[in-house]
Amino acid sequence: xxxxxxxxxxxxICKKYEKYDIDKQKELNLIGDDAFARLFAGFESETDALxxxxxxxxxxxxxxxxxxxxxxxxxxxxxxxxxxxxxxRLALKKVKGLSKEELEARGDLVSxxxxxxxxxxxGSATGPEQSTGWAxxxxxxxxxxxxxxxxxxxxxxxxxxxxxxxxxQEYEMRKLKQDEGLDFIAEGLDTLKSMAHDLNxxxxxxxxxxxxxxxxxxxxxxxIKSTNARLKDTLRSSRNFCIDIILMCIVLGIAAYLY
Amino acid sequence: xxxxxxxxxxxxxDKLTKLTLTRWSADWRSxxxxxxQAANAFRLAKEYEKAKLAFExxxxxxEMLSSPWDAAKHMESAGAVAKELGNWNEVADFYRxxxxxxxxxxRSQPASDALAKGARALEETVPxxxxxxYTEACSILEEDGKEQMAFDLYRAAATxxxxxxxxxxxxxxxxxxxxxxxxxxxxxSQCKAYLxxxxxxxxxxxxxxxxxxxxxxxxxxxxLRSDQNRFASKLLSAYTEGDIEEIKRLVQSSTVxxxxxxxxxxxxxxxxxxxxxxxxYSGKEQEEPLDEDDLT
Numbered sequence: 070x071x072x073x074x075x076x077x078x079x080x081x082i083c084k085k086y087e088k089y090d091i092d093k094q095k096e097l098n099l100i101g102d103d104a105f106a107r108l109f110a111g112f113e114s115e116t117d118a119l120x121x122x123x124x125x126x127x128x129x130x131x132x133x134x135x136x137x138x139x140x141x142x143x144x145x146x147x148x149x150x151x152x153x154x155x156x157x158r159l160a161l162k163k164v165k166g167l168s169k170e171e172l173e174a175r176g177d178l179v180s181x182x183x184x185x186x187x188x189x190x191x192g193s194a195t196g197p198e199q200s201t202g203w204a205x206x207x208x209x210x211x212x213x214x215x216x217x218x219x220x221x222x223x224x225x226x227x228x229x230x231x232x233x234x235x236x237x238q239e240y241e242m243r244k245l246k247q248d249e250g251l252d253f254i255a256e257g258l259d260t261l262k263s264m265a266h267d268l269n270x271x272x273x274x275x276x277x278x279x280x281x282x283x284x285x286x287x288x289x290x291x292x293i294k295s296t297n298a299r300l301k302d303t304l305r306s307s308r309n310f311c312i313d314i315i316l317m318c319i320v321l322g323i324a325a326y327l328y
Numbered sequence: 329x330x331x332x333x334x335x336x337x338x339x340x341x342d343k344l345t346k347l348t349l350t351r352w353s354a355d356w357r358s359x360x361x362x363x364x365q366a367a368n369a370f371r372l373a374k375e376y377e378k379a380k381l382a383f384e385x386x387x388x389x390x391e392m393l394s395s396p397w398d399a400a401k402h403m404e405s406a407g408a409v410a411k412e413l414g415n416w417n418e419v420a421d422f423y424r425x426x427x428x429x430x431x432x433x434x435r436s437q438p439a440s441d442a443l444a445k446g447a448r449a450l451e452e453t454v455p456x457x458x459x460x461x462y463t464e465a466c467s468i469l470e471e472d473g474k475e476q477m478a479f480d481l482y483r484a485a486a487t488x489x490x491x492x493x494x495x496x497x498x499x500x501x502x503x504x505x506x507x508x509x510x511x512x513x514x515x516x517s518q519c520k521a522y523l524x525x526x527x528x529x530x531x532x533x534x535x536x537x538x539x540x541x542x543x544x545x546x547x548x549x550x551x552l553r554s555d556q557n558r559f560a561s562k563l564l565s566a567y568t569e570g571d572i573e574e575i576k577r578l579v580q581s582s583t584v585x586x587x588x589x590x591x592x593x594x595x596x597x598x599x600x601x602x603x604x605x606x607x608x609y610s611g612k613e614q615e616e617p618l619d620e621d622d623l624t
Contacts, residue, residue: 256582263586266516273514274476 088114105159105175112149112156112182119145119189146186153183334369337362338382345389360389364402371409380409380418391429400429404442411449419449420457427468436472440465444481455488462488466504475508479517482508483588486524490590495532499525499541510548518548519556523583524591526560530567531594539564559583567599575599 119142126138157179304312341362345354367382383406390399407422423446430439447461462485469478482505489498502525509518522545529538542560545551559581566574578584579595587595 259582260586263516263582270476270514270517273512277474277476 088117105156105162108152108156108159109175109178109182112152112186115145115149116182116186116189119149119186123189142189146189149186150183153179153186156182334366334373334378334382337366337369338378341366341385341389354392356389356392360386360393360398363389367402367405371405376409376413380406380413383409384422387425387429396429396432397435400426400433400438400442403429404445407442407446407449414453416450416454416457420446420454420461422446423449423461424464427464431468436468436474437477440468440477440481443468444484447481447484451484451488455492459485459488463501466508470508475512476514478508479505479514482521487588487590490528490594495528495534496537499528499532499537502528503541506545510550515550515554519551519554520587522548522551523556523560524587526563527584527587527591527595527598530563530598531600533600535567538567555583572599 122138122142126135126142129135129138157176161176300316341359344351344359344362345356347354363382363386367379367386370376370379370382383402387399387402387406390396390402403422403426407419407426410418410422423442427439427442427446430436430442443461443465447458447465450458450461462481466478466481466485469475469481482501486498486501486505489495489501502521506518506521506525509515509521522541526538526541526545529535529541542564545560546557551557559578563575563578566578575598579598584592584595
C-alpha cells in the first residue's frame with residue numbers, strides 16, 4: 070500500500086470519527102435541551118452518510134455493488150422522508166430559552182434538510198418520469214396492450230442501466246406509433262361503418278320498388294302470353310311468313326320502346 | 329308530320345276543339361296529339377311562351393280524354409318550360425297541378441316527384457315556395473306510407489332553411505325527418521337527423537333548446553344506444569364547461585363528417601357566439617337558489 074493511500078485512508082477514518090466526536094459533543098451540550106436539536110443532528114448525520122454512500126456508488130465498478138448501494142440509499146431516504154414530518158412538528162414547538170428567530174430558522178432548516186435528502190441521487194432519478202409515462206399509457210384505455218408489465222419495471226429489482234433506458238425509450242416510442250396507427254384505423258372503420266349503414270338503408274328503400282317492378286313485369290308477361298295464345302289461334306288459319314315477320318317486328322319495336 | 333309548322337298544328341288542333349255548327353263534339357284525341365307535337369316543336373325552336381301554352385292545352389286535352397297520367401306528364405313539361413321563362417308563380421302552379429293529377433291516378437311517388445322537381449326549380453329564386461313544395465311532397469309520401477323516399481326531400485328542405493338562416497325551422501324539419509326514419513326503422517338516419525338538429529340549435533346559440541332537444545331524443549332507445557348520442561353528450565358537456573378547444577376537437581371527429589354537408593359546415597363553425605355567456609347562464613341557474621337561501 071502506498072503512502073498516499075495510507076494518508077487518504079487515515080484522513081477518511083479521522084473524518085468519520087471526528088464526526089462522531091462532534092456529535093457526542095453536541096449531544097452532551099444539548100442533553101438538557103430540546104428533542105428537536107437531537108433529532109435534527111441525527112438526521113444530518115444520516116444524510117451525510119447517504120451522500121458518502123452515493124459517492125462510493127458512483128465510483129464503484131462492480132454493477133452488483135452499485136445495485137446494492139443504490140437500494141440501501143433508497144431505503145434510507147424513504148425512512149428519513151417519513152421522519153421529516155415529525156421533525157417538522159418538533160420544530161414548531163416552542164422551547165424555553167430559545168429566541169423567536171431561532172424558532173423560525175428551525176422551520177427553514179427542516180425544509181432545507183428535506184430538500185437535501187431528496188436531492189441525493191439514488192439511481193432511480195427518472196423514476197417519476199417512468200411512473201407518469203405508465204399512468205399516461207394506462208389512461209389511454211382504448212387499446213389495452215400489456216399495461217401490467219409496465220408497472221413492474223419501475224420496481225427496485227430492475228435497475229436502470231443505459232441499455233435498459235434506451236430499451237424503455239424505444240418501447241415507449243413504438244407504443245406511441247402503434248397508438249397513432251390504431252387511431253387511424255379507427256377513423257377508417259368509422260367511415261366504413263357509416264357507409265355500411267347508409268347502404269343498408271338504401272337497400273331497404275329499394276326492396277318495395279323491386280317488388281313493384283316484379284309485379285308489373287309479371288303482369289306484362291302474362292298479358293303477352295295470353296296475346297300470343299290468341300294470335301296463334303287467329304294465325305292458324307293462314308300460314309304466311311310475312312305475317313310472322315311483321316308481328317315479330319312489332320314485338321321487337323314494343324320491347325325497344327320499353328327500354 | 330315533324331316538318332309541319334307548329335303554328336299550323338296549333339291552329340288545326342284549336343279548330344278541332346272548338347265547337348261550331350259543323351262540329352258537335354270536340355275531337356280531343358287528335359287535338360291532344362297535335363298539341364303535343366306543336367309543343368315539342370316550339371320547345372325545340374326555343375319559343376317557350378308558345379310551348380308552355382301548347383303543353384297546357386295538351387294537358388287539358390288529355391284530361392278530357394280521362395287519362396290523368398298523360399295530362400300530368402304534359403303539365404310537368406309545361407312547368408319545366410315555365411322555369412325557363414322565369415314565371416315562378418306559374419312554375420309552382422303547374423307542378424302542383426301535375427301532382428294532383430298524379431294523385432288522381434293513384435300514384436303518389438310521381439306526385440311527390442313532381443312537387444320535388446318544382447321545389448328544386450324554385451330553390452334559388454323563391455326558397456319559401458320551394459320549402460312549401462318540399463313539405464307537401466313529404467306529406468304525400470307519408471300518407472302513402474312511403475316515408476323512405478321522403479328522407480331526401482326532408483334533407484333538401486332543411487338545407488334550404490339553413491341557407492335562409494331560419495334555424496329553428498331547420499331543426500324542426502330535421503326532427504320530422506327523425507320521426508319518419510323512426511316509422512321505417514331507419515335507425516342510422518334517425519340518429520343523424522337528431523344530431524343534426526342539436527347542432528343546428530347550438531349554431532343558433534340556443535343552448536337551452538339544444539339541451540331540451542337532447543333530452544327529448546334521449547328518450548328514444550335507438551338514439552340512446554348510438555354513436556351520435558355519445559357525441560352529442562360530449563359536445564353538450566364541452567359547451568357547459570365552455571371549453572372551446574374541446575369543442576373544436578370534437579367537431580373534427582368522424583361522427584360529424586358522416587352528416588349532411590350543410591350540417592358539417594355549421595358544425596365546423598362551432599362554437600359560435602359567446603361561450604362565457606352560456607357558461608354564465610348555466611351558472612346563474614345554479615346561483616339563484618343559493619341567493620334565495622341567503623336572503624332567508
